[in-house]
Amino acid sequence: MAGLFFALFFTLPAVLITVISAAAVFFIGRYCGMKKADFIIAGAVFALSAAYVSAYTSLRYDPVTAFDGREGSFSGEITDIRHYSGGKAQYTLNGRIEGSGRTKLTVYTDELDAQYGDTVQIGSCTFAVPDGDYLYDNTDRLRSEGIFLTAEDAEDITLTHNDTHRLRRRIIDYRERMCSRFCEEMGAENGEFLAGMVFGQTSGIDSGIRTSLSRCGIAHMLAVSGLHVSIAAFLLMELLRKLRMKRIIAFGILNVFIAVMILLADSPVSAVRAAIMLDMMYAAGLFRRQNDTFTALSAAVLLICLVNPYSVFSSGFWLSVTGTFGIGVAAPYFVRSMPEGALWRTLSGLIGMLCTMLCILPLSMLYFDETSLISPAMNVFIVPLCTVILIAGLVYVFTGGAVSLLAPARYMIEAVLTIADRISRLGFTHFSAGENIIRLAFLLAFAVALVQLIVKRRRITAYAAAAACSLLFVCSSVYRYERFTTLYVAVLGSGNNAAAVVTYRGQTSVIDLSGHYRSPAYVRKYLMQNGIDSVDMLVLTERVHSQYSAYTGEFSHIGIEAFAAPEELSLYGGKVTDTFGAEGFFCDCGHYTLTFEDGVFTVNCGGEKLNIIDGRSSKTAEGKCIFYGLVPEDVRDEYACPEDIGSNIEIELSEDGVNSIRRLKCHTLI
Secondary structure: OHHHHHHHHOOOOHHHHHHHHHHHHHHHHHHHOOOHHHHHHHHHHHHHHHHHHHHHHHHHHHHHHOOOOOEEEEEEEEEEEEEEOOOEEEEEEEEEEOOOOEEEEEEEEEOOOOOOOOEEEEEEEEEEOOOOOOOOOHHHHHHHOOOOEEEEEEEEEEEEOOOOOHHHHHHHHHHHHHHHHHHHHHOHHHHHHHHHHHHOOOOOOOHHHHHHHHHHOOHHHHOOOHHHHHHHHHHHHHHHHHOOOOHHHHHHHHHHHHHHHHHHOOOOHHHHHHHHHHHHHHHHHHOOOOOOHHHHHHHHHHHHHHHOHHHHHOHHHHHHHHHHHHHHHHHHHHHOOOOOOHHHHHHHHHHHHHHHHHHHHHHHHHHOOOEEOOHHHHHHHHHHHHHHHHHHHHHHHHOOOOOOOHHHHHHHHHHHHHHHHHHHOOHHHEEOOOHHHHHHHHHHHHHHHHHHHHHOOHHHHHHHHHHHHHHHHHHHHHHHHHHHOOEEEEEEOOOOOOEEEEEEOOEEEEEEOOOOOOHHHHHHHHHHHOOOOEEOEEEEOOOHHHHHHHHHHHOOOOEEOOEEEEOOOOOOOOOOEEEEOOOOEEEEOOOOEEEEEOOEEEEEEOOEEEEEEEHHHOOOOOOEEEEEOOOOHHHHHHHOOHHHEOOOEEEEEEOOEEEEEEEOOOOOOO
């Protein structure tokens, strides 16, 4: 794993990496009493893993990404389909670029009424390496799935229906039929939730529900992982045991069952990891060998990375591995001396969930906008209820609906969603942090691991973890206070679509500049990352009615105190609304003023003006000009520096002018 990590995530020279790694192995190895043979094995495996990644990159990744920016044609079979609103879809194709080696790419286009295995021919397109922005980073996700290119500006697309992949088509059709039945018998909201639990299909779940579950620390119930696979395997093995099935035959049936379950869930890496570990556990009993969680986890990681070393770019991979380490390795280590009894078992469960939360804390801070602080308690008391719901769903699916427990499951789902919604609205349940605090979290996690490695005492390690958490929260408080006393202006969006967010001393104003339906998602992400749960003023300038619906839908956990909109479009069902006409919008916020006039948004701080302007308009204004969208060359040359162009930037403003401009981007492990 060290070899894979260094080879993929560091751009340092190979010699320097080798020296650093050798020094670390020597220090740790000598302290742990490693022998000469151990050092040789460690060095050989490190070199082998690094060489394997380098070879994979040279033979698989580099030849494909060499087409970046080039135009050409493509033909391939559909291996995945993602449907979007407005009659759009994204297809993953496995084929050849103008007769070259096979590769995968994605194309976003109109619905083609296609199925898995059908062939898509693209007459012409521009190949590009997948990219992302502040809202969502496609690069790591697609790279972890072995997809290294996208087809942009695709034209002359033709579809050929093929009678292939029958098994997968039947599995997908069966899954869709079960999801529809869930919704029919339990209601849309409850059915989508159960579909998420059983199949990991979360596209239909409202963003507000996902936020509630995330803040409560139980969002992992919507990802098919170890818990799901273990429950399904336990139910099957108990049934086979009662039928007195021979162990070898039962083991074979279990593997087929798990394979089908993984295919139903679209083969997430977390489920694959869980399946490998579960297979090793049952195989150990079958062949009368011992099973160790740490060894099984390491073996699962090894097998996954041998097939695709780029799996380490997946957030699901890291969350699954660290979560399993927390619940299967760290938790037993800290609770193994607990006395017997119901009270002690409950306490052991809380400690186990706390260990899991601490193990995934840096990663959850990295990948999600917020981190739950109450997940240990919620997992102890709510997950058993979710387990019953999951069992009801699995029984229904694997009996084809012949055995239905959906009626009681519906009431349990409603209870879970109600509890999660109410608790998630309490301020102490979640925590958000900036990039510097996230880096500190990883550094502190490494320090705690080093303490355990050197001292090897549970109490000292627990003290170190408590001190690390205290330091993390203290530094986060200092960071929040620094942001509280500084005026920030964020320009968020994609392309020619933008919204601005102004924050200072607890006061937040949002100005939607383009009226695009995706802008609320960008604003929501920014507010949640910075721990802002209330907007004082939301100014809508375009497509007011639709944007009002979009913002209120996205801001299910963010309050909006007042709206402002053009006078002729001011119907908001009793909401407090300020109106403005052709003269534009003006608001005196004390330390600064906000003005929107003739398409130009201006923040005036002590006489220093910051203007946010659509680059296509070729307008100018007094003061600093920030252009977003497609900026004409003459405007670009005369006014704009590279950092002044585009959306997803954060500007620190004071009476002295613009102090800094920072590019916002989606957090990744790199």
